[in-house]
Amino acid sequence: ETGVTQSPTHLIKTRGQQVTLRCSSQSGHNTVSWYQQALGQGPQFIFQYYREEENGRGNFPPRFSGLQFPNYSSELNVNALELDDSALYLCASRLGSMNTEAFFGQGTRLTVV
Amino acid sequence: KNEVEQSPQNLTAQEGEFITINCSYSVGISALHWLQQHPGGGIVSLFMLSSGKKKHGRLIATINIQEKHSSLHITASHPRDSAVYICAVRSNSNYQLIWGAGTKLIIKP
Numbered sequence: 001e002t003g004v005t006q007s008p009t010h011l012i013k014t015r016g017q018q019v020t021l022r023c024s025s026q027s028g029h030n031t032v033s034w035y036q037q038a039l040g041q042g043p044q045f046i047f048q049y050y051r052e053e054e055n056g057r058g059n060f061p062p063r064f065s066g067l068q069f070p071n072y073s074s075e076l077n078v079n080a081l082e083l084d085d086s087a088l089y090l091c092a093s094r095l096g097s098m099n100t101e102a103f104f105g106q107g108t109r110l111t112v113v
Numbered sequence: 114k115n116e117v118e119q120s121p122q123n124l125t126a127q128e129g130e131f132i133t134i135n136c137s138y139s140v141g142i143s144a145l146h147w148l149q150q151h152p153g154g155g156i157v158s159l160f161m162l163s164s165g166k167k168k169h170g171r172l173i174a175t176i177n178i179q180e181k182h183s184s185l186h187i188t189a190s191h192p193r194d195s196a197v198y199i200c201a202v203r204s205n206s207n208y209q210l211i212w213g214a215g216t217k218l219i220i221k222p
Contacts, residue, residue, distance in 0.1 A: 033209075033210070037154070041214070042199065042212040042213060042214045042215055043156075043199075043212050044212075045209055045210065048209065056207060056208075056209055058209075088154045090154070090156060092156075092210075101146075101158060101161045102146070102158060102210070103158065104148070104155065104156035104157065104158065105155070106153075106154060106155035107154035107155055107156075109154065
């Protein structure tokens with residue numbers, strides 16, 4: 001039990017639709033990172049939020065956006081879904097923006113058809 | 114060349130065997146993580162290392178900062194250890210995690 005909860009666990013969407021994935025962080029963890037993991041591959045960094053501001057972003061287009069709330073929960077929004085967006089989406093929370101241990105959620109499995 | 118390389122990519126062993134998974138990296142790091150991922154996706158952090166050695170139950174992780182190399186060992190392996198083991202390093206320039214491709218471990222009874 002990591003204290004990080006993601007919802008929903010599974011989701012099926014149609015190409016072109018929009019999706020919102022949610023992450024509830026450990027209490028007090030003010031940094032959250034989101035990752036995309038395609039089948040059979042390692043996770044790819046999408047972006048990171050620290051104190052409700054985006055402070056790092058990977059090689060993902062602007063249709064991937066996020067929010068972090070004062071209660072440390074966060075959202076990942078993906079617009080104009082494409083088939084290649086089908087993946088496991090993981091969030092990880094930690095305290096501070098530097099060198100602290102990360103705790104991962106179970107992930108949301110998104111399938112785009 | 115990837116910044117984080119793991120070997121082997123796949124490993125099948127019999128129950129009870131001593132398991133070693135290796136990780137080499139080419140960037141400056143502030144810490145190295147070993148993580149475990151079971152089918153279905155959830156990732157569990159096993160160790161975070163910045164030097165030396167850590168032990169937790171049957172798991173041992175070591176890191177050699179000068180050689181930029183880390184190993185994860187499993188003693189008295191058990192079928193429930195079957196999972197993907199991932200090495201990830203935290204860059205000391207932007208503090209982001211750089212991930213290895215993972216090692217798929219299967220322990221047969």
